[in-house]
Amino acid sequence: MNANSLLDWAVHFALACFATGMVCAAIRLLRGPTAQDRILALDTLYINGLLSILMLGIGIGSAIYFDIALLIALFGFVGSTAMAKFLLRGEVIEP
Amino acid sequence: MTLVWKPPLLEILLLLMWLVVNDSLALYQWLFGLLFALLIGYLARKLRPRTARLRRLGLALALCWHVFCDIVRSNFAVGRIILGTIRQQPKVGFLDIPLELRDPHGLAALSIIITATPGTVFAGLDPDSHVLTLHVLDLQDEAAWLHTIKQRYERPLMEIFE
C-alpha cells in the first residue's frame, strides 16, 4: 500500500468519523433534555459538517469548498451565539 | 524610552486577512484590502476606543506554545475520560480562583485560553472581588489546577498586558 492510497483511505475514514459524529450530535439534539444541550449539539453538528465539507474538498481537489467551509463557520458561530444569548437574556439584540 | 507611535495593528491584520482570503498578491487586491482595512479600522475605533498595549512579543509567543502543548495534552486526557465512561463518570465541579490580573484584554485572553483547553470552561468572573469561576471536567486535585492557572497563564498575561 503506497502513501497515496493511504491518503485516499484516510479521507474516507475521516468522512466516516465526521458522519458518525454528526449522528451522535443529532441524537443528542433530539433527546435534549435541556435547551442548552440542544444548542451544544447543534454547535457540534455544524463543526462536524464543516470538517466533512473540507474533507470533500481534499478528496475532490477543488478550492471552492474552502469558501463554503468559511461561510459555515461564520454562520454557525452567529447562530449558536444568538441562541445562547437568547437563553441567557431572553432577547438577542438588547436596546 | 516610551513608544510614542503606535503601530496600527488592527489595520495591518485586516489587510493581511484580506490578502489571505483572496489568496492573491495582485496590486488591486492590495488597494482594495487597504481601503477595507482603513474603513473597518476607522469604524472599529469609534466603536471601541480602548486599545490594547501589546508588549514582550517573545513572551506572548512562548505563551502560545505553552497553550498549544496544554491543548494537545488535555485532548488526550479528555479523550481517555470519555472512552472510560463505561466504568465511571468523571467527577465534575466548580473551582474558584482569585485573580490579580485586571486588564480587560488580558482577562479576555485568559478566558479564551481556559475555554479552548478541553476539560476546563470559564464559568464567570465576579467584577468586584475578581474571583474567577472555573468548571473542571475531572476535578481530582484542586491545588494543581489553581497552580496551573496562576503560574502558567496569569503571570505571563500580566507581564504582557500590564
Add this chain to the structure above:
Amino acid sequence: MSVVPALSSLSPWLALPAAILLIAGGLLALIGSLGLLRLDGFYARIHAPTMGNTLGAGCVLIASMLTSSAAAGRPVIHELLITLFLVLTSPVTTMLLMRAAIFRSQTGRDGQGEETS
C-alpha cells in the same frame, strides 16, 4: 469519490503526514461527539465538543493546507483563517452556553419538563 489526479501525483512525503493528520482529526472529532452521548449531565457534556473544535479541526485544516498547497504548486494558507476563526469563536459560544446554563439552573428554568422522545 476516487483519487483525483492532483491527489495521486502528490509526493509521498506530503501524503503520509496528511493521511496521519486526517486520521487523528477524524478520531478526535468522533470521540468529542461521542462524549455528547456518553457523559452525564450538561456540565460534563459541555467539555466534550471542545476536542473536535480545537485539535480535531486544527489537524484537518493543516492536512487540507498541505494537500491544496501541493496541488496548486505554491503555498496556500487559506485554511489558517478558518483555524484562527474557530479558535477565537468556539470558546465564545461555549462560555455563553455555560453562563446560560448557570443562569437557568439558578432561576429554576432548567427545562427538565421539555423532554421529547
